[in-house]
Amino acid sequence: MICLVFYGVLTGLLVGSARGFLPNSFSAIDINDYTHTDITEIGILKAVAKFFEENPVQACRDCSAGALTGITDITARRLYDQYYGGVVSEKRFQEAIDDIVKQNNKVDQDHYAEAAWHFNGEQIQQSNNKMQTLRDTLLSILNNTNPNYDAARELVGQYLHLLQMFYSNTNWVEIATSSGSSGIIYKPLGIAGQSIMAAAPPSIDTCRSCGSSLSTDCATNLIVAANLLTSGYKSGQDIAKPAKDPASFSEGKCSHGGPRDASSTLQAALGGINKDSNDAGYSPHHHLHDRAAELAIEHTRVFFEDESSMGKDIAAVQNKTAEIVSETAGTPNAPYNYILVTFNDPGNQTTVQKTTNPADIQRWLGEIKVHGGDDCPEFSLTGIQAASTVAMPNSNVFVFTDATPKDPQKINYITSLITEKKLRYIGIS
Structure with a gap:
């Protein structure tokens, strides 16, 4: 039921160093970047818009298929105006969204150096395990006679952070794009009882060097097989990139990449694979930023539909x-x-x-x-x-x-x- 999590208190935006998509507009590198705030809010609004279309009220100005889900630049105010005819305030609904966004962005503050909280360092299974635990705990809380909605929203925010990092930091978007299935979300992610693709083992190199300076074209640096997941290692996190001298080796494990990742210029393979931003100097796979964000939005929407139907x-x-x-x-x-x-x-x-x-x-x-x-x-x-x-x-x-x-x-x-x-x-x- 949607109301289980869409009920919150006022919060401000969290500004800090991100480990995947950037937190909000204040930290965005490119004006057209999708941030965690954008992805979470749009995903929630699309889920609710679809719910409203399927359950119209008399006041709805137009609840036909696509009328609400197709609102241009959708906001809570625009959605509520069309659904409730302008007579119901969206304030509490927006507060709930803001609270979930806050908890999503707070992961960067509380778990800055833990690779498994960001799908970094090939911690694919570990990150997925965290998602499963968060989801199971969330369902347990919501099934209580008197649910703790504050705790529920915190878990939702943390779960969505990991979900969105999967699309920014792993090679799933590259796998889907190369197979002609670029619009497909990875549904087994974070679901108990569902197995996911194996991660590349430590013995396998996953990237080739694509230059020792920023703004280098890294569109073709992935060399890992299409049936294996990988993700970039990032300096300063608890899972260190295997050391390989770039003067002697052109292949190695992938780096996260960007100006905050020293491994991308010191250890082979040079470069990286993150899709955090449209900016080439920040994201070696910047060309896939929009695609990664679109999948993250879609999966965020599906999460709320699955949990709130x-x-x-x-x-x-x-x-x-x-x-x-x-x-x-x-x-x-x-x-x-x-x-x-x-x-x-x-x-x-x-x-x-x-x-x-x-x-x-x-x-x-x-x-x-x-x-x-x-x-x-x-x-x-x-x-x-x-x-x-x-x-x-x-x-x-x-x-x-x-x-x-x-x-x-x-x-x-x-x-x-x-x-x-x-x-x-x-x-x-």
């Missing part, structure tokens, strides 16, 4: 409801009637539907359209109160929600009502 939640509710109904249908334990209560924000949008036909419940669930997502706490206790009021004594009440209550003041009344009517509440996660 309310459609999957609705399908899970439908399947679980069908299972519950089928267990009692046609037996002496079948209930007299079935009641479906839905709640929304604001609380006056709570609906109650009753039927004696179990098929109606599945049909009603199939007609549910979800929308919004900028404000996570919902009027869940208002919904529970409505269900408790209309339910017959001794009924089983099944509650499906992943949102914290916005109406906790109702808890005492609801508890009394449940006790009086001897209702049995069963939470479904």
Whole structure:
């Protein structure tokens, strides 16, 4: 559910030395560079725009396919104006994006010299392991009864930093481009149970020298096989580039490259492969900067869609409801009637539907359209109160929600009502 992470507090931009894409516009080398801030924000906005298109509200000026995802120079304000008709503020949504961006950029500050936090030094598997751990921890937090959303946003920012570094610092973009699949993101990345391509072993040279000075054309310096991943070594990090005298050797491990990487001018192979910037003096593979950024944006979007799909939640509710109904249908334990209560924000949008036909419940669930997502706490206790009021004594009440209550003041009344009517509440996660 999108609201699980899109809810935050105000933050400023972090300026510092980057280990891949640069943090923000203040640290960009070229005016047209994509930064971590750009990639994260655009990726989130594209994910939400697609969600909005699939779940339109009445106020939406145009929610047809491509109308929101195709907004030129998309911003939270432009997206909200078109979706909500200009009557809903994007402030809290933007604050949540800013918080995730902050945590993304903070990795450069907290883990400056650790190659595995940046997919550097051929720490491919180690970096992927970090991503898997971050994602598993994130899902564990979000599945708690009372999720810690601050911790969740921190994990999301860290995960996205690693994800975006994969495209800037490894040779995946070069592999995809040479195979004619330049628009394909690397989906196994960071997913538990998914194996990834092997990294080049220590014994294999991965680059040839492409010049001892900056602004040298390094477009063809990769020599590693197309079925192996590699990444550049960077001076000052905890994984040192294997030493090879450039006067004697023209091939060796790849460097990260650029003015902040001494290994790129002191150890063979000279040069580098980073795609951090459009500037040739900063990024030896500057010609692939835009392509790397586009893939990083697309993968950022896919991450939020995978983690935030309310459609999957609705399908899970439908399947679980069908299972519950089928267990009692046609037996002496079948209930007299079935009641479906839905709640929304604001609380006056709570609906109650009753039927004696179990098929109606599945049909009603199939007609549910979800929308919004900028404000996570919902009027869940208002919904529970409505269900408790209309339910017959001794009924089983099944509650499906992943949102914290916005109406906790109702808890005492609801508890009394449940006790009086001897209702049995069963939470479904």
